[in-house]
Amino acid sequence: MTREAPLPKALLLLGVAGVLMAGSLGGSATDLWAQDDANPFATPMDRRAGETLFDRHCSRCHGLGATGGETGPDLTTGQFRHASTDTGLFSVITRGVPDTEMRPFRRASSDQDVWQLVTYLRSLSGGPRVEVPGDPSRGERLYRGKGECSSCHIMDGEGGRHGPDLSEIGSRRSPTDLRSDLVDPDERVQPAWWRMRVVHRDGTTVSGLRMNEGTYSVRILDDDSNLWSFMKRDLAERERIETSSMPSYAGELSDGELEDLIAFLYGLTRDEG
Amino acid sequence: MTKWYALLGLLLFAAPAAAVQGPGEDPRPGGTPAIAPSFNPVTAERLNNSDSEPHNWLTYSGNYASQRYSGLTQIHTRNAGELTLQWAHQLRILDRSETTPLVVDGVMYVTEAPATVIALDARTGSRYWRYAHGIEEDLDNFCCGRNNRGVAVLGDRLFMSTLDAHLVALDARNGNLLWDVEVADAHSGYSKTAAPLVVGDKVITGIAGGEFGIRGFVDAYDAKTGERVWRLYTIPGPGEPGNDTWAGDSWATGGAATWSTGSYDPELNLLYWGTGNPGPDWNGDVRLGDNLYSDAVLAINPDNGELQWYFQFTPHDVHDWDATQIPILADSRFDGQDRKLMLWPNRNAFFYVLDRETGEFLLGKPYAKQTWAKDELDESGHPVRIPGTFPSVEGNTVSPSIGGGSNWWSPSYSPRTDLLYVNAYDGETKYFIRDEEYVAGERFTGGGGETPLPADKYVSAIRAISPQTGDMEWEYPIQPRSTSGVLSTAGDLVFSGTVDGFFFALDALTGEERWYINLGSRVHSAPMSYMVDGKQYVSVAAGNVLFTFALPG
Numbered sequence: 006m007t008r009e010a011p012l013p014k015a016l017l018l019l020g021v022a023g024v025l026m027a028g029s030l031g032g033s034a035t036d037l038w039a040q041d042d043a044n045p046f047a048t049p050m051d052r053r054a055g056e057t058l059f060d061r062h063c064s065r066c067h068g069l070g071a072t073g074g075e076t077g078p079d080l081t082t083g084q085f086r087h088a089s090t091d092t093g094l095f096s097v098i099t100r101g102v103p104d105t106e107m108r109p110f111r112r113a114s115s116d117q118d119v120w121q122l123v124t125y126l127r128s129l130s131g132g133p134r135v136e137v138p139g140d141p142s143r144g145e146r147l148y149r150g151k152g153e154c155s156s157c158h159i160m161d162g163e164g165g166r167h168g169p170d171l172s173e174i175g176s177r178r179s180p181t182d183l184r185s186d187l188v189d190p191d192e193r194v195q196p197a198w199w200r201m202r203v204v205h206r207d208g209t210t211v212s213g214l215r216m217n218e219g220t221y222s223v224r225i226l227d228d229d230s231n232l233w234s235f236m237k238r239d240l241a242e243r244e245r246i247e248t249s250s251m252p253s254y255a256g257e258l259s260d261g262e263l264e265d266l267i268a269f270l271y272g273l274t275r276d277e278g
Numbered sequence: 279m280t281k282w283y284a285l286l287g288l289l290l291f292a293a294p295a296a297a298v299q300g301p302g303e304d305p306r307p308g309g310t311p312a313i314a315p316s317f318n319p320v321t322a323e324r325l326n327n328s329d330s331e332p333h334n335w336l337t338y339s340g341n342y343a344s345q346r347y348s349g350l351t352q353i354h355t356r357n358a359g360e361l362t363l364q365w366a367h368q369l370r371i372l373d374r375s376e377t378t379p380l381v382v383d384g385v386m387y388v389t390e391a392p393a394t395v396i397a398l399d400a401r402t403g404s405r406y407w408r409y410a411h412g413i414e415e416d417l418d419n420f421c422c423g424r425n426n427r428g429v430a431v432l433g434d435r436l437f438m439s440t441l442d443a444h445l446v447a448l449d450a451r452n453g454n455l456l457w458d459v460e461v462a463d464a465h466s467g468y469s470k471t472a473a474p475l476v477v478g479d480k481v482i483t484g485i486a487g488g489e490f491g492i493r494g495f496v497d498a499y500d501a502k503t504g505e506r507v508w509r510l511y512t513i514p515g516p517g518e519p520g521n522d523t524w525a526g527d528s529w530a531t532g533g534a535a536t537w538s539t540g541s542y543d544p545e546l547n548l549l550y551w552g553t554g555n556p557g558p559d560w561n562g563d564v565r566l567g568d569n570l571y572s573d574a575v576l577a578i579n580p581d582n583g584e585l586q587w588y589f590q591f592t593p594h595d596v597h598d599w600d601a602t603q604i605p606i607l608a609d610s611r612f613d614g615q616d617r618k619l620m621l622w623p624n625r626n627a628f629f630y631v632l633d634r635e636t637g638e639f640l641l642g643k644p645y646a647k648q649t650w651a652k653d654e655l656d657e658s659g660h661p662v663r664i665p666g667t668f669p670s671v672e673g674n675t676v677s678p679s680i681g682g683g684s685n686w687w688s689p690s691y692s693p694r695t696d697l698l699y700v701n702a703y704d705g706e707t708k709y710f711i712r713d714e715e716y717v718a719g720e721r722f723t724g725g726g727g728e729t730p731l732p733a734d735k736y737v738s739a740i741r742a743i744s745p746q747t748g749d750m751e752w753e754y755p756i757q758p759r760s761t762s763g764v765l766s767t768a769g770d771l772v773f774s775g776t777v778d779g780f781f782f783a784l785d786a787l788t789g790e791e792r793w794y795i796n797l798g799s800r801v802h803s804a805p806m807s808y809m810v811d812g813k814q815y816v817s818v819a820a821g822n823v824l825f826t827f828a829l830p831g
Contacts, residue, residue: 068728075681106423196732
């Protein structure tokens with residue numbers, strides 16, 4: 006689809022850059038806007054408008070509140086399969102995802118509708134930025150030292166394999182969420198971080214992250230980071246563990262230390278620049 | 279399993295499985311097939327007797343009884359493990375495929391989203407022709423994906439529904455467009471995705487749009503001219519019996535779409551079609567009453583479109599549990615008598631057996647997890663609702679899920695095992711109610727739902743159900759949820775698939791696994807089987823690729 010609408014010069018230049026970057030032909034007005042990194046419709050009122058649009062057009066697949074339906078994934082985790090930036094979300098909404106039911110959102114009367122949807126989706130994780138009391142630099146020392154966080158978590162390309170990437174955790178989780186994650190880790194364990202313990206018919210026992218499981222087989226990253234793939238018919242026992250492998254830090258860290266760690270984690274945000 | 283037919287099955291397979299031959303395939307001495315052109319016109323007579331040419335697949339569900347059962351026996355329980363990929367056809371449009379191909383004397387007709395037909399050599403997957411119906415780029419007031427599920431054939435013509443609510447006739451030999459009629463206004467939320475059904479000289483077709491406040495109908499068109507012969511509205515108008523089951527003017531936007539393909543009994547000359555949810559889906563407060571004929575099966579005289587009888591599965595539905603399953607017609611024993619039965623694993627999680635001559639309710643039992651009604655239906659087959667199961671402002675968790683105990687994906691019935699095979703889902707949804715104004719062409723659903731737990735907490739299963747008892751004979755669990763249709767064959771195999779891309783074959787008598795393969799993308803269609811040059815094939819679409827399997831050699 007190519008729209009032949011007259012455009013301001015600055016936008017045209019931006020558009021040319023966008024086409025070059027994307028390697029695609031035929032930019033639409035929508036594409037041009039989408040190259041702009043800042044979401045121009047990000048007020049609380051835009052969020053409300055976005056929620057209304059979402060309920061009407063998106064909730065059939067993604068569920069009301071975007072918590073996931075039978076065909077569309079949960080959009081409240083702050084992590085999106087096909088986009089990481091606001092611009093990327095804009096693009097997914099307007100272009101759809103090939104080979105899925107996610108069609109381009111063409112009911113949008115304007116780009117404003119799409120940005121408002123982005124604002125709404127962003128609001129579902131993390132929420133508006135707030136001031137936090139702790140000291141991030143002390144928090145970072147706890148992260149690398151006493152807390153042993155990096156033994157499981159990766160941040161900026163360094164760390165373990167057995168927990169979520171925390172490089173941008175501050176964009177997805179509010180300070181309250183982060184506190185809950187630290188003191189009550191079993192409260193909210195996404196299926197991607199469930200564990201599995203299996204006993205092969207030859208007696209071998211393997212425990213680790215349940216990377217993927219289907220009708221016939223299961224794949225596990227064990228605690229020594231070995232990759233295993235088992236046919237279920239070869240397993241004498243198998244057990245899915247839906248609690249977190251992370252210990253609770255309640256009692257392990259003082260209140261002050263928790264505040265520092267939260268301040269550090271909350272400062273790990275997405276660079277939209 | 280101790281049924282007599284289990285023994286019969288074993289006896290039959292003690293002899294070498296006989297391949298069924300079709301027209302143009304008479305083997306010469308030495309087994310070399312005669313050379314004959316592909317495709318012969320499909321007369322109404324051939325459609326009536328399609329079971330006598332099991333090498334072909336002449337209707338969406340395989341025969342008028344919609345059993346999705348193949349009479350071919352070359353592939354059977356003892357050699358299914360040797361199934362091998364023969365060819366794959368990559369669909370050009372990257373939408374998830376929901377197509378069931380037809381096969382007519384060696385030519386396969388496959389549809390592709392949003393409204394395209396491709397004719398292939400069924401032996402190799404090589405293309406004869408491709409027809410693409412133009413769809414407005416911006417058109418998007420349809421529910422649930424840009425889909426097309428297949429074509430119908432009569433004579434040397436194909437008939438296809440299009441996403442923009444047209445019906446087109448094509449030349450089956452080269453794909454030329456013969457006629458194109460608008461069935462309804464796409465901009466008002468009407469759309470078409472299902473394969474039509476040819477009966478006599480008419481093309482019978484339904485309509486989708488139950489989430490857009492449409493008024494549903496079943497239509498018949500003259501196959502030659504494209505002129506509409508009759509229309510039966512699924513919601514009675516003012517002054518007609520049943521209109522008083524809709525409060526106020528709610529009938530006018532009441533949905534009851536007809537978005538899947540029906541069945542036909544030539545002996546009774548009755549056409550059977552399922553109807554969808556009343557609209558708005560989740561807000562029943564604005565349409566008090568039973569909401570006839572939503573969530574029902576209609577028995578229709580195909581000559582004039584007159585309603586002969588109806589059976590409503592879910593009166594005043596508030597959960598979006600369409601009765602748009604494929605009506606399965608089976609001739610079997612019931613209560614010691616030979617009966618003309620209709621088998622219906624409904625989206626509301628109950629399995630129904632009806633007398634298809636009269637619409638009499640014979641049996642109903644849950645076949646998937648349900649929490650909305652007592653497990654025993656009343657004498658007339660109506661559900662006895664459990665109080666407090668309606669959608670609410672705060673949300674109310676009920677089983678089955680919005681997707682239902684099953685949905686549009688075809689079940690199958692094998693006359694050899696006398697079992698119904700259904701892909702059942704034990705899910706749940708938290709249902710919400712919302713106020714919503716009707717705006718033409720906009721979604722009109724009055725609420726929605728969310729899945730309370732991660733998807734990995736719910737499972738599907740292929741379940742084999744006895745029409746005599748409604749009891750489950752066996753089940754084959756699938757993880758995660760499956761949305762694939764089911765094929766059964768005279769080789770006593772049951773084929774189906776999974777959302778993570780597996781395609782599998784089970785023993786129809788026991789449910790034991792015989793073969794599976796990873797096709798790499800979701801099976802969201804139903805398998806079918808055919809034979810060319812003495813070789814049996816099984817085809818299924820996964821992702822946007824059509825895969826075809828056969829035994830080696």
